[in-house]
Amino acid sequence: MIRVCLIALACIVLSGPAQAAPTEIAMQTVSAPAASTEPSGDFLSGSMAAPQEKRFDFWRPFSEQAVIPLDQWVTSSLDWVVANFRPAFQAIRVPIDQTLTSLDSALQAVPQPIMLLLIGILGWRANGYRLAAGAVLSFVLIGLIGAWSEAMVTLSLVLTSLLFCIVVGVPLGIACARSDRLQALVRPILDAMQTTPAFVYLVPVVMLFGIGNVPGVLVTIIFALAPLVRLTNLGIRQVRPDLIEASRSFGASHWQILLKVQVPLAMPTIMAGVNQALMMSLSMVVIASMIAVGGLGQMVLRGIGRLDLGLAAVGGVGIVLMAIILDRMTQSLGHTNRTSKKSSVTYKKKTWLQKH
Numbered sequence: 096m097i098r099v100c101l102i103a104l105a106c107i108v109l110s111g112p113a114q115a116a117p118t119e120i121a122m123q124t125v126s127a128p129a130a131s132t133e134p135s136g137d138f139l140s141g142s143m144a145a146p147q148e149k150r151f152d153f154w155r156p157f158s159e160q161a162v163i164p165l166d167q168w169v170t171s172s173l174d175w176v177v178a179n180f181r182p183a184f185q186a187i188r189v190p191i192d193q194t195l196t197s198l199d200s201a202l203q204a205v206p207q208p209i210m211l212l213l214i215g216i217l218g219w220r221a222n223g224y225r226l227a228a229g230a231v232l233s234f235v236l237i238g239l240i241g242a243w244s245e246a247m248v249t250l251s252l253v254l255t256s257l258l259f260c261i262v263v264g265v266p267l268g269i270a271c272a273r274s275d276r277l278q279a280l281v282r283p284i285l286d287a288m289q290t291t292p293a294f295v296y297l298v299p300v301v302m303l304f305g306i307g308n309v310p311g312v313l314v315t316i317i318f319a320l321a322p323l324v325r326l327t328n329l330g331i332r333q334v335r336p337d338l339i340e341a342s343r344s345f346g347a348s349h350w351q352i353l354l355k356v357q358v359p360l361a362m363p364t365i366m367a368g369v370n371q372a373l374m375m376s377l378s379m380v381v382i383a384s385m386i387a388v389g390g391l392g393q394m395v396l397r398g399i400g401r402l403d404l405g406l407a408a409v410g411g412v413g414i415v416l417m418a419i420i421l422d423r424m425t426q427s428l429g430h431t432n433r434t435s436k437k438s439s440v441t442y443k444k445k446t447w448l449q450k451h
Contacts, residue, residue, distance in 0.1 A: 268327025
């Protein structure tokens with residue numbers, strides 16, 4: 096009898112959860128709609144929530160959504176320029192392409208010993224035998240590390256950019272010095288050219304001119320033109336007015352005053368602008384390599400892309416050596432003969448008389 100009772104009790108216990116399961120399911124089913132009305136942190140359910148009215152916050156008046164669609168305006172304007180004026184921009188690249196190709200071919204065709212001799216002569220004419228020896232040793236080191244060909248490509252790019260900067264920048268600086276209205280018009284443009292990041296120039300130049308060495312030269316010209324215009328303007332304006340009046344009293348014309356008085360006296364300042372344009376051109380070598388510009392900058396870019404420190408170091412050392420030599424040469428060309436041997440001897444005699 097006791098055994099029968101235990102068996103019945105076990106059956107009741109085992110059948111309890113099975114009977115309770117439908118009740119729990121029903122309770123969950125009934126309570127589910129009520130739970131769905133509560134706010135949830137899930138991004139799927141949160142996106143279906145009713146939109147709330149946006150209120151103006153005085154302390155945070157600017158939202159993430161742009162009120163002035165500047166990006167759309169710039170994109171549409173650039174698309175319109177590309178669609179209507181691309182042939183004109185392609186015609187602009189013709190003289191740059193011819194100059195760059197001719198200069199690159201000449202530098203690559205000259206035998207390396209003759210090139211070293213020419214570099215030494217230029218250094219000697221600029222500032223004596225010390226600069227000549229330093230220039231020759233620097234280019235010998237560039238050749239020994241295996242970057243001679245890339246250095247000649249970079250040199251042709253920099254010299255082409257500098258040539259067009261001089262052709263455009265010096266006359267524009269002289270015109271700004273002779274007209275205050277033109278200076279007021281050009282000055283904000285020069286400010287924008289100097290302060291705009293160099294990477295920003297790449298997108299419109301690629302869309303208008305494509306990729307390669309010629310677009311790289313154009314980017315470099317835009318980046319390096321501003322200091323040459325500014326310093327040319329400054330040099331012409333700093334010429335003493337009494338010298339200009341004296342030349343006018345002797346019957347000199349405007350062109351004679353400009354070419355024989357103002358430009359020679361402003362030459363140190365103009366050469367400082369040439370030096371700055373040259374240095375800024377070299378600083379654009381690596382950035383311009385992002386649009387398939389060859390030379391030492393391409394070596395640095397490949398080294399960065401492959402995590403090859405040695406290749407990047409070869410390109411970087413070549414750029415540094417070339418920058419130092421070109422900087423010293425242009426600085427030496429900007430010096431005038433104001434401190435000649437005669438003036439130094441006179442100065443020594445005066446100091447000796449003052450001492451005695």
